[in-house]
Amino acid sequence: MGVLVLGVGNPLLDISSKVPMDVLDKYEVKSGDIILAEDKHAGIYDELVEKYAPEYIAGGATQNSIRVCAWMLKAASRTGACAFAGCVGSDANGKKLQECAEAGGVEVAYQVDGETPTGVCAVLVDPSNERTLVTRLDAANNFKKDHLESPAVQKLIVSAKVIYSAGFFLTSGGPECTELLGAHCAEYGKRFCLNISAPFIAQFFGAQLDATLPHVDILFANETEAAALGEAKGWGSDVAAVALKVAALPKASGLFARAVVFTQGADATLVAYGGVVHKYNVPKLDKAKIVDTNGAGDAFVGGFLSRLILGEDFDACVKAGHFAARTIIQRSGCTVPDKCTYGSILGM
Numbered sequence: 001m002g003v004l005v006l007g008v009g010n011p012l013l014d015i016s017s018k019v020p021m022d023v024l025d026k027y028e029v030k031s032g033d034i035i036l037a038e039d040k041h042a043g044i045y046d047e048l049v050e051k052y053a054p055e056y057i058a059g060g061a062t063q064n065s066i067r068v069c070a071w072m073l074k075a076a077s078r079t080g081a082c083a084f085a086g087c088v089g090s091d092a093n094g095k096k097l098q099e100c101a102e103a104g105g106v107e108v109a110y111q112v113d114g115e116t117p118t119g120v121c122a123v124l125v126d127p128s129n130e131r132t133l134v135t136r137l138d139a140a141n142n143f144k145k146d147h148l149e150s151p152a153v154q155k156l157i158v159s160a161k162v163i164y165s166a167g168f169f170l171t172s173g174g175p176e177c178t179e180l181l182g183a184h185c186a187e188y189g190k191r192f193c194l195n196i197s198a199p200f201i202a203q204f205f206g207a208q209l210d211a212t213l214p215h216v217d218i219l220f221a222n223e224t225e226a227a228a229l230g231e232a233k234g235w236g237s238d239v240a241a242v243a244l245k246v247a248a249l250p251k252a253s254g255l256f257a258r259a260v261v262f263t264q265g266a267d268a269t270l271v272a273y274g275g276v277v278h279k280y281n282v283p284k285l286d287k288a289k290i291v292d293t294n295g296a297g298d299a300f301v302g303g304f305l306s307r308l309i310l311g312e313d314f315d316a317c318v319k320a321g322h323f324a325a326r327t328i329i330q331r332s333g334c335t336v337p338d339k340c341t342y343g344s345i346l347g348m
Helices: 021-026 044-051 061-076 092-103 138-142 151-159 167-171 175-188 199-204 206-215 223-233 239-247 296-308 314-328
Strands: 005-008 012-018 034-036 055-059 082-085 087-089 106-108 111-113 120-125 131-136 162-166 191-195 218-222 259-264 267-273 276-280
Touching: 005 061, 005 151, 012 044, 012 092, 044 120, 055 061, 055 092, 061 082, 061 106, 061 162, 061 167, 061 191, 061 296, 061 314, 082 151, 087 092, 087 138, 092 106, 111 138, 162 167, 162 175, 162 296, 167 175, 167 199, 167 206, 175 191, 175 206, 191 206, 191 296, 199 206, 199 223, 218 223, 218 296, 223 239, 223 259, 239 259, 239 267, 239 276, 259 296, 259 314, 267 314, 276 314, 296 314
Parallel strands: 005 082, 005 162, 012 120, 034 131, 082 106, 087 111, 162 191, 191 218, 218 259
Antiparallel strands: 012 055, 120 131, 259 267, 267 276
8 A cells, every 4th residue: 555644854863861960960951951952962962872771762853743653553453654754874873763763663765964973862851750852953954855856755755645744844954845745745636734843933934934834734733833923923822813824824736725733732722624713622631640741742743644644534633643642741752652552442
């Protein structure tokens, strides 16, 4: 049957360790920070490997969603449906990243940059279980449009029914890549999906986002990102109103009306489609069971896409998204159990 969903984005090898607070103090980071690495953070990655027995996770927002999608599809007895393309270095971390992704059921088609190391993210889990992220993009920042035109990736693009990117990709591959992907989807009746991913994308990369939106069939964001987009556009910060505004923006293809999906943590998920905002309550979870909310948004998208590519309606897609996010926040990092039980508890 071939690949059904292709993610294109920034691959990062997450190096995750439990560390004492003095490690954060040493590298001058605050608990809970999500930052890009500076020169003073250069030694942090080797230190985690040498002293703190890290767990390696195939990371980066887009790749997280694709891994979760592959895991969710196990419940539908559907394997080999998920693929990912991005840029890595010709190094041990790049090989480790590929191994982790493939072990999760994701076919990878990496562009290999022989001069730049693979992007990594130091995940510091302190004694309070707060996660601090220090990211070094490196090779992920060097993705080129011509890789999308290579035979290996073209095969995946042609096969896929849905193509997905996180907004971070707009800062590296940029609109020329998302426009190529979106134009393909428009021409062949497929869906191109984009996640705003962070408030700064709407605030500082508005031109890139505007260039991409005409091709976007489904736009994802959380409530903070949605409000940032509304404020950047002069629409105000009411999330439901922003959803309707974005859904009504012009599209490059008339085959699908644009859907806008805004998550709001424990509050209702909103889906704007056909001029109406639909609300989906999030199943309640005892706060004592919540381990880590980072990665919840990526997981939601993975769950959503797992049902979209099977032809199910938005109700089913949102329900699957809620299940995936609920699973992730009960674990440390964007990781999944070996077995997906979603098919046996569809009533959630």
